[in-house]
Amino acid sequence: MKFCVIDCGTSTTRVLIGEGGMVLAKAALPVGVRSTAIRGDNAELKGAIAKCWRQALAAAKVSPNKIDAVLASGMITSNLGLVELPHLTAPVGLADLRRHLVERLFPDVLPLPIHFVRGVKNCVQENAPDGFALADFMRGEETQALGLLHLPAAEAPFSYVSLGSHTKIIGVDREGRIVGSVTTLCGELFAALRERTAIGASLPQGASIGPEDLNLQLAERGFETVQNYGLTRALFVPRLLDILFDTTPSDRLSFVEGALTAADFACFPLARKLGLPLERLLIAGHPLRTSLFTALLPRLPDPHPDVQFIDPSTLDHALLAAAAALTGAK
Known part of the structure; x- marks a missing residue:
C-alpha cells in the first residue's frame, strides 16, 4: 500500500509519500499555522499543503488514485489548521490514536479523504492549584513519538x-x-x-x-x-x-x-x-x-541520562511507521 503523511507544524508543512516503510518522496514549504494566525485565514496553509502534495506525488512518480490512505497530524488539527479536534487525554497509545481518527474531505486541498490524528494533552484536574503549570499538549509529536516505538533502536x-x-x-x-x-x-x-x-x-x-x-x-x-x-x-x-x-x-x-x-x-x-x-x-x-x-x-542535578540522536531520516521512518500502524497500510 502507498500512503501519504501530512506533517503540519507552526512554521513548516511537509508531505511524505511512503510504501512498505520506505520514503518514496517528500516535499516541504516554510508555511505553517503561524501564517493563519498572521493572515486571519488558512488559505495560505491550504495552498502549501496542496503544493507539497503535488510535488511529492510528482517526485514519487505516483498518481493520486494510487494512494491508499492519507494521514495528517500536527497543528493541522488546531484552530489554526484545517479542522479543529479536541485532544485525547494521556495516557495514550497507538490503539487510542487509531480509534479516534477523524476522516474529512477537503477537495480544494487534495482529492482524497484525510484521516486526522488527534493531539494529546496531559491529565490534569482543572481545579488543581498548580494545574496551569502541569498542563501541556501536543499536536504532531504524538505521531512521531509513538512511531519511534516501531524502530529497532527505540525501546x-x-x-x-x-x-x-x-x-x-x-x-x-x-x-x-x-x-x-x-x-x-x-x-x-x-x-x-x-x-x-x-x-x-x-x-x-x-x-x-x-x-x-x-x-x-x-x-x-x-x-x-x-x-x-x-x-x-x-x-x-x-x-x-x-x-x-x-x-x-x-x-x-x-x-x-x-x-x-x-x-x-x-x-x-x-x-x-x-x-x-x-x-x-x-x-x-x-x-x-x-x-x-x-x-x-x-x-542537571540528576544522573546523566542515556542519549540517542534521532536524525531527520529516522524521524521520517518513524512517521511512516506510525502512519502504517494507524491506517492499516502494509
Whole structure:
C-alpha cells in the first residue's frame, strides 16, 4: 500500500509519500499555522499543503488514485489548521490514536479523504492549584513519538525530546503510551530575538551554523548567566559581547543557545513531577541544538541520562511507521 503523511507544524508543512516503510518522496514549504494566525485565514496553509502534495506525488512518480490512505497530524488539527479536534487525554497509545481518527474531505486541498490524528494533552484536574503549570499538549509529536516505538533502536520507556519551533519533552512508558509532555517556547523565542530585536544584528546572518562552529565555553557562560542573573539579562549580553569584546557572530550565537538551553533545563523538574521517564532521551532537531543540549546535560542535578540522536531520516521512518500502524497500510 502507498500512503501519504501530512506533517503540519507552526512554521513548516511537509508531505511524505511512503510504501512498505520506505520514503518514496517528500516535499516541504516554510508555511505553517503561524501564517493563519498572521493572515486571519488558512488559505495560505491550504495552498502549501496542496503544493507539497503535488510535488511529492510528482517526485514519487505516483498518481493520486494510487494512494491508499492519507494521514495528517500536527497543528493541522488546531484552530489554526484545517479542522479543529479536541485532544485525547494521556495516557495514550497507538490503539487510542487509531480509534479516534477523524476522516474529512477537503477537495480544494487534495482529492482524497484525510484521516486526522488527534493531539494529546496531559491529565490534569482543572481545579488543581498548580494545574496551569502541569498542563501541556501536543499536536504532531504524538505521531512521531509513538512511531519511534516501531524502530529497532527505540525501546520504551523513553522521553522523546523535539527541538523545533518549541522544545517538547514527551514521555513514553513501558506499555508504549504517551504519559505526558512539557513544552517551552524556545525555538520561537530565538526566532523573535533574531528577527525582531536589536540583538539579531549581533548574531550570524543567513545560513545557520553547525555543531563544528559551536563555542562550548561561551555556551556554558550563557547557561550560567541564566542561572545566576535570569534569562532576560542573558539575552542582552550578546550585544555587549559584540560592542565591548572581541567575539565572532558564532561566539555570540553560542552564548544565546546556551542561555536558551538553561531555560529549557529549568523544566526538567516539571517533567519529573509528571512522571516522564528521563533515564533515556531520544533527541531530534537542529544539529547544533541537539549537540549543545547533550553537552550540557551533565549540568542537571540528576544522573546523566542515556542519549540517542534521532536524525531527520529516522524521524521520517518513524512517521511512516506510525502512519502504517494507524491506517492499516502494509
